[in-house]
Amino acid sequence: MIAMRAMPLSRFFALVLAAGMLLGDGAAYAATKTPPYWASLSANDARMRVGPSLDYPANWVYRRRNLPVKVVQVLNNWRKIEDPAGTQGWMHVRLLSDTATAIVVVDEGDLRDKPDDGARLKFRAEKGVVGKIDGCKDGWCQFDVGGKRGYILATSLWGGTE
8 A cells, every 4th residue: 555645735736837837838828818919839840730639630740949820719728820821720839939930031131230221231031031039110120040130121021020
């Protein structure tokens, strides 16, 4: 026979809270937003399904962490998302993050040292490059691609620029 000892209630709640933080439970965050809203992929391997359950088959597997997506519908812990190509499907909330990201949609996006067309060109980002957004104002977004930062026209991006 195995002897069991009762766990204090405060310790139990602390363990539940810690488990939620370790699992990256985005349900609390996502429950506060009303679609449509921007999100990004939090996993390197994220499956889009044809319906809001693990019982539905996966129709796409994304292998691109931080890829921006638009959440268009919410059903419990499932989010119907739209990817940059316009494809829609369902993804579990734990695969999504509230990190603001965007993808370059023009052939070459100029990143400048100031939000101005005449500012010094720092570098160019090719179509398909994904980066983090640190804020947008007056048609310009501060864009960070692997630590390289600059200002890019919001019209050059698809993602959380609003």
